[in-house]
Amino acid sequence: MKFSIERADLVKAVAQAGSVVERRHTIPILANVQIEATESGVSFRGTDLDTEVVDRTAAHVERPGATTVSAQMLNEIARKLPDGSLVTLSVDGGSDRLAVQAGRSNFALATLPTEDFPVMANAEYSANFSAPAPVLRRLFDKSKFAISNEETRYYLNGVYLHVAQAEDGQVLRCVATDGHRLARIDAPLPEGAGDMPGIIVPKKTVAELRKLLDDDEAQIAVSVSDTKVRFATPTLTLTSKVIDGTFPDYTRVIPSGNSRKMEVDASDFARAVDRVATVSSEKTRAVKLALELDRVVLSVNAPDAGTAEEELAVAYGDEAMEIGFNAKYLQEIAAQIDRENAVFLFNGSGDAALIREGSDLSAVYVVMPMRV
Structure with a gap:
């Protein structure tokens, strides 16, 4: 594997993919990001087994290939390289080191086999729809403050995303509560979302999702199943398990x-x-x-x-x-x-x-x- 990438693009991609990586983990490879270079570009993947982020970015690929490397280490190196520099990352055949070269700086980082890296399996999504980023941003931003941190009531540790009946028809609704306060936010129901199962999006996923929603012009592709949810733009995909529990009947407390x-x-x-x-x-x-x-x-x-x-x-x-x-x-x-x-x-x-x-x-x- 060998490719060259702009330093700013590398910093962004590693930070995005590495944001879900847990620094302390009993499984060493979960501290790594997976780097995969193909003819169409380079993807950086990070996971904690419950959440997965894939960032795709443009790069000049000389040799396709894949490896995994410490997310924290690569992020630190990328951030400390000079602004505007071109960074070359490569793994020679048979080597267990990732070479990182920019100007006169050279690094050789330990890697782990990419085949050992856990990739979240593609689920059969029962509903697929798209929604403007500002619509989803409003739904989650206005509700997330009421998420409970009480682990014993784990089914309240997220935002309940579902289709609901409002006065003037069906809506896409987010609800969060901790038993002391509650937020219920509605948006017009996107086409294709009518058969969506109600899911509880975990608090960590809600925080990660915010990074996809900054671009007011972006359309977010949303896929939902009973066990997983995926939010995607052309360059960034966030996949997450949902909380396995039943959200309480919130209508009784309104x-x-x-x-x-x-x-x-x-x-x-x-x-x-x-x-x-x-x-x-x-x-x-x-x-x-x-x-x-x-x-x-x-x-x-x-x-x-x-x-x-x-x-x-x-x-x-x-x-x-x-x-x-x-x-x-x-x-x-x-x-x-x-x-x-x-x-x-x-x-x-x-x-x-x-x-x-x-x-x-x-x-x-x-x-x-x-x-x-």
Whole structure:
């Protein structure tokens, strides 16, 4: 194998493929990336057995071939080479070393046999469709903050991607919850997605997926089966196992009878929550909302640190009430709201609150109250 590649392309490809590689692993080859050179270009593949990333890039290939090499080592070398340099990577027949040469720099890196490298088997995908990158980015970005980190409820450790029935027809929906807050985000149903099985996309995969979704012009090819999901662009493919579990019936925790409505500027509200929460030694400290006619008073009482209070003008015309929430949860939800105003719908001080982005029903958030 022998090929030449621009240093910037090498850095990007190794970083992309190596992003899923676990640094500490009992199987040595899982610390490596697989490099495969063909007449059409070069691919870099990394895996942790649950997730696989393949980055394809252009290169001048003199001799096709394949090998595997330490992802961390190759990444470090590529990053330290001079900007604009042309890098030649080669393995001579019978050699167990990958030669990396750029200008006057020469490296010889240990390799492992490519036939030992685990490649994720192609599944029979029951649904195949494509969606614009901004649509998928919105679905996952707005829901991922509510993913649970509690390993005992492993089925909450991801985003539930499925087809759902909304008021005006079927939608592609992402839901995440940790039992304390919930995010439900809808998008128009892409053609071909109607028969898609509901899947739970793991948290690590959601983080890796973000790299495919930065290009606003990109169309993402999505393939789904009961056990795997694949997201692909012409140059990058992310394949992942899905979480083997049943996502709970989230519709039961989304309140439908909350009638007390408060409308507030989302950014003003987020900043006010942040300010009053400053006196709390823990971000989990409850912030109390005291609602009266067209105003809300936010307050925190931390006996070991002090107290804080701030008043905001809001649109509120129902009877006065007090309710407490985790300050961090309120800030995270407010950060998701793109529209100017956030709409809070309350029932009572002991009931979950529903939060919307203005009149937009495609993004709904639920947060459980705290005792104050």
